[in-house]
Amino acid sequence: MAKKQLVKDQDKFIVRLPDGMRERIKAKADRAGMSMNEAIVWCLEREFPAPVTxxxxxxxxxxxxxxxxxxxxxxxxxxxxxxxxxxxxxxxxxxxxxxxxxxxxxxxxxxxxxxxxxxxxxxxxHESPFDDENWSSSFSDAAGDPFPDFPGKEEKD
Structure with a gap:
């Protein structure tokens, strides 16, 4: 098990909390059996996890x-x-x-x-050049026909 880092060796950061937040943190930390500091660090670890190597x-x-x-x-x-x-x-x-x-x-x-x-x-x-939706529904002119010179194709009037 890893040794706990000494408090004097840890970074210290002062933060201003909006009115009422300190009491909310205290209440939740008490219910979880944690100190306020542990609760805040736990929340910060979830949002700002250490990078995985x-x-x-x-x-x-x-x-x-x-x-x-x-x-x-x-x-x-x-x-x-x-x-x-x-x-x-x-x-x-x-x-x-x-x-x-x-x-x-x-x-x-x-x-x-x-x-x-x-x-x-x-x-x-998933895509086919033979899907009907890739072609217009009528080939009234040779320009719209994808196979204008197809052998055995009947001429349109």
Missing amino acids: LEERLHDLANMVSMLKDSKDPYEGVEALIAEIEETVDKIASDKIPTDHRFSKMVYDRLTYWRELELDNWRDK
């Missing part, structure tokens, strides 16, 4: 893989692992997980390339 994140992912091996429902585990990996890569690419600048740039470039490939793959799977 790449090593910590990779350790978490390795634990997920380990749990996945023992899982009775591997499909759900794989889905969760993929989501976590995507989130990690995105955080590295956007500098939310601090790494060497060259590494985060490389991850960003590869992530951008991968997303472009995914978009192309989605289009290949």
Whole structure:
């Protein structure tokens, strides 16, 4: 267990609270069995968490893989692992997980390339040049016909 940091070694910050807030903080802290300082720090930690290191994140992912091996429902585990990996890569690419600048740039470039490939793959799977909505409903002239010289096509009057 980590030792608690000595109070004299901690940063001190004075803040002005609006009327009534001190009493609200005190009441909630008392109900939670905390000091006002602990309650305020707890709230601040939720809104301003310490950055996760790449090593910590990779350790978490390795634990997920380990749990996945023992899982009775591997499909759900794989889905969760993929989501976590995507989130990690995105955080590295956007500098939310601090790494060497060259590494985060490389991850960003590869992530951008991968997303472009995914978009192309989605289009290949979901868009068709033969969908009726891609063409006008009547081909009254050759200019509107996508296949004007199609062999065996009957001439329109």
